[in-house]
Amino acid sequence: MAIFAILFGTRHTDATEHHEGLIHAVAFESLVKLLAFVVLGALVTRGMFDGLGELMGHAESQLELQRQLANQDFGQSFWAQTLLAMLAILCLPRQVHVAVVENIHPDDATQARWLFPLYLLAIAFFVVPLAAAGLLLFSESGVEPDTYVLALSMAPGQQWLTLLTFIGGFSAATGMVIVAAVAVSIMISNEIVIPALFRLRWFDTKARDYGRLVLRARRLTIVAVLAMAYGFYQLIGEFTSLASIGMLSFAAAAQFAPALIGGLYWKRGNRLGVIVGRTVGFAIWAYSLLMPAMINAGVLPQAWLAGGPLGLNWLSPTALFGLNMGDAFTHGVMLSLGVNLFCYIFVSQITSQRVVERI
Numbered sequence: 001m002a003i004f005a006i007l008f009g010t011r012h013t014d015a016t017e018h019h020e021g022l023i024h025a026v027a028f029e030s031l032v033k034l035l036a037f038v039v040l041g042a043l044v045t046r047g048m049f050d051g052l053g054e055l056m057g058h059a060e061s062q063l064e065l066q067r068q069l070a071n072q073d074f075g076q077s078f079w080a081q082t083l084l085a086m087l088a089i090l091c092l093p094r095q096v097h098v099a100v101v102e103n104i105h106p107d108d109a110t111q112a113r114w115l116f117p118l119y120l121l122a123i124a125f126f127v128v129p130l131a132a133a134g135l136l137l138f139s140e141s142g143v144e145p146d147t148y149v150l151a152l153s154m155a156p157g158q159q160w161l162t163l164l165t166f167i168g169g170f171s172a173a174t175g176m177v178i179v180a181a182v183a184v185s186i187m188i189s190n191e192i193v194i195p196a197l198f199r200l201r202w203f204d205t206k207a208r209d210y211g212r213l214v215l216r217a218r219r220l221t222i223v224a225v226l227a228m229a230y231g232f233y234q235l236i237g238e239f240t241s242l243a244s245i246g247m248l249s250f251a252a253a254a255q256f257a258p259a260l261i262g263g264l265y266w267k268r269g270n271r272l273g274v275i276v277g278r279t280v281g282f283a284i285w286a287y288s289l290l291m292p293a294m295i296n297a298g299v300l301p302q303a304w305l306a307g308g309p310l311g312l313n314w315l316s317p318t319a320l321f322g323l324n325m326g327d328a329f330t331h332g333v334m335l336s337l338g339v340n341l342f343c344y345i346f347v348s349q350i351t352s353q354r355v356v357e358r359i
Contacts, residue, residue: 002181005178005181005185006222008025018102023098036168038125081247084254130152133152134149146241177226182222189218189221240293252282255340269357273347277340291317323335
């Protein structure tokens, strides 16, 4: 994946460059995963059950799905996850890269306005039926919910269906990882590496191929980011689900939301407010969400989960400051985002804006 990202995403350093080959690859994998998901959904509902009616009937009687859907008895965690999903559309680097950096012409948005919702409807059509089928068939067999889709493809004994489903999932994962790696590498080279070299007075008046330096920085960043991601997964992947790791990263990316949305709609915000809010938000995220994952993986002492590093109950990561906002995940998400937003607004109000910020 690193080699693919380097070949398709770090060829030139032109500020107006668009990675059309990369976007075509992502578009193709989107069609592949849609095809695999729809084919699997159709075969499961028609081949393993007698249509959607029978499947949802079993789900209603055995799993009480209808009651949950009708009463919206989702719990606080559902709403926290929904909030993170909304913010992820704006804050994840790969989302920003595809929607903004790779946007060749404003007219593209006109087509995307109707095509993208149709795609979401198509790929979401079989989500509830497949989830119901997975719960009905595998809830007592120890199969992880993360692997329900692949397990369902293996259940009928059709090797071609299993292969198609695996290719669909692999295609979706690689497309996401590659675009994210390219986007982060561009951000790091533009915002960290090059400014740092300027401050270190590495640049001089001699003619040099600085473009090659930027490309080298981006390529090294891609390899480093993917290596760290793989190392993190090896560290905690055995002790948590893939979905939990995803929501953990969503909660981290959401810390950009107050400043990002505030910068669009609120003119009083300033740089100091952004820095303080984001720093405090990331600190609470690391303490209340990342730390429990590390504790469960055995990296940090188990005693910290109940009483915090100093044995004080109000320092517990899952009930920080003695507050109780539902389950541990919801508590961490709402507390980090809430304090982030408060600090952003409060510090911006009590400090003055610089001229460049007013402009």
